[in-house]
Amino acid sequence: xxxxxxAQLLPYAPLSVGDDIVQTIDAHNxxxxxxxxxxxxxxxxxxxxxxxxQEDRDFTVxxxxxxxxxxxxxxxxxxxxxxxxxxFDMAKELCMIANTAKGKEARRYFIAVEKHLRQVExxxxxxxxxxxxxxxxxxxxxxx
Numbered sequence: 001x002x003x004x005x006x007a008q009l010l011p012y013a014p015l016s017v018g019d020d021i022v023q024t025i026d027a028h029n030x031x032x033x034x035x036x037x038x039x040x041x042x043x044x045x046x047x048x049x050x051x052x053x054q055e056d057r058d059f060t061v062x063x064x065x066x067x068x069x070x071x072x073x074x075x076x077x078x079x080x081x082x083x084x085x086x087x088f089d090m091a092k093e094l095c096m097i098a099n100t101a102k103g104k105e106a107r108r109y110f111i112a113v114e115k116h117l118r119q120v121e122x123x124x125x126x127x128x129x130x131x132x133x134x135x136x137x138x139x140x141x142x143x144x
Contacts, residue, residue, distance in 0.1 A: 018056035024085035
């Protein structure tokens with residue numbers, strides 16, 4: 001699978017985790033990508049407890065008041081939803097714990113994304129320099 005299709009399956013976005021704004025990914029997407037068979041709520045609770053992940057360090061929780069869900073009979077129900085948005089470090093660890101080919105593929109994707117983000121973050125913005133001939137000769141360009 002290419003990084004482009006992984007980017008569609010595992011999109012990331014900046015969110016507040018603790019006191020920092022970091023790139024996060026919805027744990028539902030990691031869960032779906034890895035093909036975990038357990039119920040999502042059971043899986044994420046088990047991973048958080050077993051591997052000592054901490055809210056506001058490794059993930060943040062977004063609580064939605066309700067979301068309309070389609071039932072099998074064709075009706076709709078309203079339900080509260082909880083989204084776990086995990087840091088890249090937690091996402092990589094969840095993938096390592098899965099110990100599958102999909103987990104390895106996702107880990108490589110997260111590492112590549114982090115590398116790209118570090119390069120973008122450390123790229124100085126290019127401010128065009130005006131040639132000194134643009135200034136009147138009586139200005140000291142060094143003082144500008």
